[in-house]
Amino acid sequence: MLIKLPRSTDPLSSEITPREQFQSRRHFLTQLAAGGLSAGALVDAAMANDAVSRARLPARINPAYTAADKATAIADATSYNNFYEFGLDKGDPMVRAGTLKTKPWTVRIDGEVKKPLTLDIDSLLKLAPIEERLYRLRCVEGWSMVIPWAGYSLAELIRKVEPTGNAKFVEFTTLADPAQMPGLGSRVLSWPYVEGLRLDEAMHPLTLLSLGMYGQVLPNQNGAPVRIIVPWKYGFKSAKSIVRIRFTETQPKTAWNSVAPDEYGFYSNVNPEVSHPRWSQATERRIGEDGYLTRKRKTLMFNGYPEVASLYSGMDLKKFY
Ligand code: MTE
Numbered sequence: 111m112l113i114k115l116p117r118s119t120d121p122l123s124s125e126i127t128p129r130e131q132f133q134s135r136r137h138f139l140t141q142l143a144a145g146g147l148s149a150g151a152l153v154d155a156a157m158a159n160d161a162v163s164r165a166r167l168p169a170r171i172n173p174a175y176t177a178a179d180k181a182t183a184i185a186d187a188t189s190y191n192n193f194y195e196f197g198l199d200k201g202d203p204m205v206r207a208g209t210l211k212t213k214p215w216t217v218r219i220d221g222e223v224k225k226p227l228t229l230d231i232d233s234l235l236k237l238a239p240i241e242e243r244l245y246r247l248r249c250v251e252g253w254s255m256v257i258p259w260a261g262y263s264l265a266e267l268i269r270k271v272e273p274t275g276n277a278k279f280v281e282f283t284t285l286a287d288p289a290q291m292p293g294l295g296s297r298v299l300s301w302p303y304v305e306g307l308r309l310d311e312a313m314h315p316l317t318l319l320s321l322g323m324y325g326q327v328l329p330n331q332n333g334a335p336v337r338i339i340v341p342w343k344y345g346f347k348s349a350k351s352i353v354r355i356r357f358t359e360t361q362p363k364t365a366w367n368s369v370a371p372d373e374y375g376f377y378s379n380v381n382p383e384v385s386h387p388r389w390s391q392a393t394e395r396r397i398g399e400d401g402y403l404t405r406k407r408k409t410l411m412f413n414g415y416p417e418v419a420s421l422y423s424g425m426d427l428k429k430f431y
Contacts, residue, residue: 167322169260175243182255195291203331221356222277238262245341260322280312281362283354305349306362342412375431380413
């Protein structure tokens with residue numbers, strides 16, 4: 111995302127991070143705070159440190175949701191991130207998101223539902239079988255990745271709270287704690303980060319409530335401890351580090367749509383025929399395929415998930431971008 115103006119992470123008890131790894135992370139962060147690491151060492155240390163300190167999250171591969179594409183290297187997926195709560199540069203979340211405290215963590219699910227709930231991460235981990243799904247995710251900035259996420263259809267959770275007849279939309283709110291998130295000082299968005307879906311989009315089995323990736327709990331920079339992944343929409347719809355899921359009768363006011371409605375529509379389905387005012391959406395750069403002679407890939411309608419087309423039958427997707 112570019113700006114126009116300057117204007118189980120609660121692991122299963124058998125999988126708790128060993129103390130040495132936790133301490134090595136602390137050591138790394140202390141050195142980082144003291145300015146004792148060079149830029150190159152900083153990146154290497156952040157990557158190495160991050161890779162060892164996450165709990166495993168076993169997940170059964172669901173072949174029905176496994177893209178034929180090659181997965182992006184974990185080092186790329188965890189070092190090239192958009193998570194503005196930790197800074198605006200792609201490398202900021204990896205280096206700075208260590209301050210995010212993901213335990214204890216609860217998600218409040220309320221609004222137009224018959225059975226409002228507050229769930230901690232252990233309860234979310236147990237709510238449905240954890241599946242691994244290899245999804246393409248395309249950012250409106252023109253790059254894409256392919257990530258093996260771990261989680262289950264958001265519909266599993268939605269069924270538990272029993273939306274009322276008034277529920278037409280679902281709003282997702284990210285944590286906004288300045289003590290943990292240095293990026294909240296930036297005025298680029300009005301915090302907290304909020305995203306939304308129509309209820310039928312949220313119920314579509316492709317919409318994933320994700321608790322992990324690459325067989326581990328989510329790294330902080332990728333939205334620990336729980337986020338959504340909506341693979342047929344531009345990446346900004348996939349809100350990270352969610353603390354509240356609210357069912358509403360009216361369309362939620364979402365973060366990017368509020369700041370630049372002509373650039374970021376509520377729907378934001380991947381659509382190669384509708385350009386963003388500043389970027390064509392016809393092609394994309396797959397992270398990891400960045401060789402000098404590498405051709406960009408053609409972007410596919412709905413990011414190559416045609417099964418969602420029926421959600422939009424009769425809608426003009428140029429108007430409802
Ligand atoms: N969620 C929050 N809370 N804050 C953000 O800045 N960035 C979005 C989305 N979710 C963002 C967010 C954007 S623009 C993208 S492309 C994806 O997260 C990136 O997810 P990834 O870093 O795991 O690849």
